[in-house]
Amino acid sequence: MGADGAATLGSMEEPTIRQPTPKLCIIKKSLILGVSGPIGLAQRFAGRIEKLWAEDRSLTGQKPWQAMTTIRGALWEILGPELQVADVAKRALGQGAIRSAYSTSLLAVPVAKKTCLFQFDQQGAPEEATENIPFVSIGSAQKIADPFLAFLRDVFWSEKLPGVGDGVFATVWTLLHAVRTNPGGVAEPIEVGVLRCKDQTFEATILSDEEMDEHRQAVRKAEKHLQTFPASLQEQPEEEPADTPPPEPEKC
Amino acid sequence: MLSKDWNLLVIAAAEGKPLTPVQLQKSLFVFGEECPQATKHEYYQFVPYHYGPFDSKVYQDAALLCAEGLVYIRPSVGGWREYSATSEGLERAKELEGYLTPKHAEYLHAVVTWARSLTFDQLIRAIYKKYPAYKVNSVFQPQ
Numbered sequence: 001m002g003a004d005g006a007a008t009l010g011s012m013e014e015p016t017i018r019q020p021t022p023k024l025c026i027i028k029k030s031l032i033l034g035v036s037g038p039i040g041l042a043q044r045f046a047g048r049i050e051k052l053w054a055e056d057r058s059l060t061g062q063k064p065w066q067a068m069t070t071i072r073g074a075l076w077e078i079l080g081p082e083l084q085v086a087d088v089a090k091r092a093l094g095q096g097a098i099r100s101a102y103s104t105s106l107l108a109v110p111v112a113k114k115t116c117l118f119q120f121d122q123q124g125a126p127e128e129a130t131e132n133i134p135f136v137s138i139g140s141a142q143k144i145a146d147p148f149l150a151f152l153r154d155v156f157w158s159e160k161l162p163g164v165g166d167g168v169f170a171t172v173w174t175l176l177h178a179v180r181t182n183p184g185g186v187a188e189p190i191e192v193g194v195l196r197c198k199d200q201t202f203e204a205t206i207l208s209d210e211e212m213d214e215h216r217q218a219v220r221k222a223e224k225h226l227q228t229f230p231a232s233l234q235e236q237p238e239e240e241p242a243d244t245p246p247p248e249p250e251k252c
Numbered sequence: 253m254l255s256k257d258w259n260l261l262v263i264a265a266a267e268g269k270p271l272t273p274v275q276l277q278k279s280l281f282v283f284g285e286e287c288p289q290a291t292k293h294e295y296y297q298f299v300p301y302h303y304g305p306f307d308s309k310v311y312q313d314a315a316l317l318c319a320e321g322l323v324y325i326r327p328s329v330g331g332w333r334e335y336s337a338t339s340e341g342l343e344r345a346k347e348l349e350g351y352l353t354p355k356h357a358e359y360l361h362a363v364v365t366w367a368r369s370l371t372f373d374q375l376i377r378a379i380y381k382k383y384p385a386y387k388v389n390s391v392f393q394p395q
Contacts (some may be wrong), residue, residue, distance in 0.1 A: 156392070165302035165391035177335045178329070188331075210311035213273040215331035218391070220330040222374045233269045242371065243378050246360040250355055 001117070002034050002171035004141065004179060007039060007188035011104070013096040014119030018185065024206060026150045028053050031109060032193040032204045037103025044078045045105060060111060066127035067111040068118045075105070075124045083123070083141045088192075091160050100249050102136040108195040110202035133168075134161055141178040148174050168192055168207070172215040255294050257348050258283070258311035263314070263323055263335050264345030265364035270326070270334035275302060275367040276314065278379055280364050281305040284385065290356045300386045304379045317341065 002204070003023035010016045018162050025033045025046045033049060035042035038072065052074045060066055082101035089097035105120040119136045135153065137145035140241040152170050162170060175190040193214060195204045262279045267284045269281070300303035314335050314369055317323035322341035329335045337345060349357050367394050369376060380387045387393075 061289065064296055163389075163391070163393055165389060168302060169391045208308060208311070210333065211308060214265075214277075214306075216330060216332040217272060217274055217372045218303065243374060243381060244287070244366065246282045247359065247366050247383055249359045 001034050001090050001106055002190060002192045003034050004175060004186045005069055005189040005191060006185055007180075008185050012093070013099070015185075018187065020187070020189060021205075022191055024191055026193065026204045026206060030195075030204055032108040034106045034138070034193075035103055036101050040104045041078065041082070041102075042105075045075060045103075046079060049107065056225050060113075062111060064116050064118075064128050066112050067109070067116070068128060071107065071109075071118065071127045071231065072120060074125045079124045081101075106136065106138060108197065108204065109194070110197070114151050115197065115202070123196065131161060137174075141182050144178045144181055144186075145174050150178050165193060168212075169215050169218055170210055173219045176219055178215070197242055253291075253293065253348070253351060255309060256316055256386050258291065258295060259313040260317050260322055260337070260345050261339055261348055261352075261360055262364055263317070264342050265361045266336065266341060266368060267336055268339075269368070270328070270336040270367065271332060271364070272328070272334055272372070273332055274355040274372055274375055275364075276335050277306060277310055278304070278331070278375055279311055280307075281379070281383075282367075283360055284328045286363075287356055288361060290352065298368065298386070299350055300388060300389045302391050303376050304386045304390065 001024060002014045005020050005022065007019050007021040007023075008015045008017075009019060021039075023034060023042075025035075025042070027046060029049045031053065033042075033046055035045055049071065050070065054105065059070060062070065079101070086098045086101035102122055106120055107118045107120070108117055109118065115181065117136065119129070119138065121127075127136075134157075135149045137149060149170065152173065156170075157166065171192050172190065175192075178186050179188055179190065189209070190212070194206045194207060195202060195205075195206060207229060258280060259276075262276060264281065265279075277298075280296055280305075284295050284298070285357065294299070296307040296309055298307050314323055314325060318325045322338055322344055323338045324338055325333050326336070341372075380390070
């Protein structure tokens with residue numbers, strides 16, 4: 001799961017400033033939550049999911065469809081009243097009043113001994129990412145991220161699912177692309193969270209900036225590779241030099 | 253010799269020129285693999301990761317060296333960090349080199365020169381070819 005690092009502050013429909021902020025939240029070292037929309041809603045969702053995770057130990061044993069229904073119920077405790085308030089406020093304040101109740105969320109969570117990615121829309125309606133639709137994006141950059149992710153999937157993973165490293169690579173490339181091309185409000189620092197199963201224990205972590213640096217280098221290499229494509233149609237490509245192995249030590 | 257001393261030696265072997273993250277990681281890895289006698293006391297524990305051998309402590313040590321004024325960490329045009337030795341770092345590395353055998357010192361310079369001569373993909377490919385065990389968690393695994 002990835003996110004840019006820009007929070008837009010403002011009042012009603014008028015944005016004021018942009019501030020750098022982390023957007024992914026690790027819950028109990030086992031879940032990753034990303035929320036687009038008001039930061040206050042994200043904070044409350046994180047608190048509610050943490051409480052649910054601590055109290056309802058049956059969640060991990062449920063089937064994914066059951067678990068996402070349970071989580072939706074918890075989120076609705078927050079969303080339902082907010083949507084009702086927004087409906088009333090809209091009559092006095094106009095359409096902008098709905099903004100404080102409008103959010104979408106992504107949750108990476110271990111369920112039934114596997115990693116699941118659930119999306120919750122503006123009403124909290126859940127959907128699980130599957131092998132058929134293995135990626136999902138939310139928020140203001142969704143219009144950029146969706147087609148770009150589909151392009152990457154077509155090029156690299158039309159025949160199989162990406163591995164964890166591939167997923168990080170695709171996420172970093174998509175975020176960098178969105179940061180470069182968005183009309184405003186999507187910016188560095190980007191962050192990526194990974195939910196892994198290690199020795200039968202699930203562990204959610206945010207990658208360090210340094211861990212992402214190798215992916216940034218790989219993305220640049222991939223873009224350079226594409227840049228040379230037009231020339232390859234016009235000229236005979238230079239023969240690649242043979243790989244140079246590391247130097248041999250003299251009996252170290 | 254501490255792991256951060258090896259880190260400084262590798263960064264300084266580029267003589268003030270920058271190393272990319274991959275060049276830094278892979279130079280330290282190759283040196284450790286090929287000169288285990290030199291690095292047997294305190295060194296990095298590389299594990300197979302998305303682009304081959306990786307230890308996040310390499311970057312933690314580089315950050316310590318930066319805080320000590322021995323290494324610059326600067327953003328590159330591409331957005332990743334690059335690592336180069338300050339003049340104090342080069343001096344300190346000269347002192348540290350005094351603890352190495354001439355063969356180890358020579359090899360360390362040879363590895364860094366080799367890593368700096370390769371592009372990102374050439375370097376990754378060369379590592380995978382010589383140390384295939386570190387390919388297991390790589391991005392773009394073949395079918």
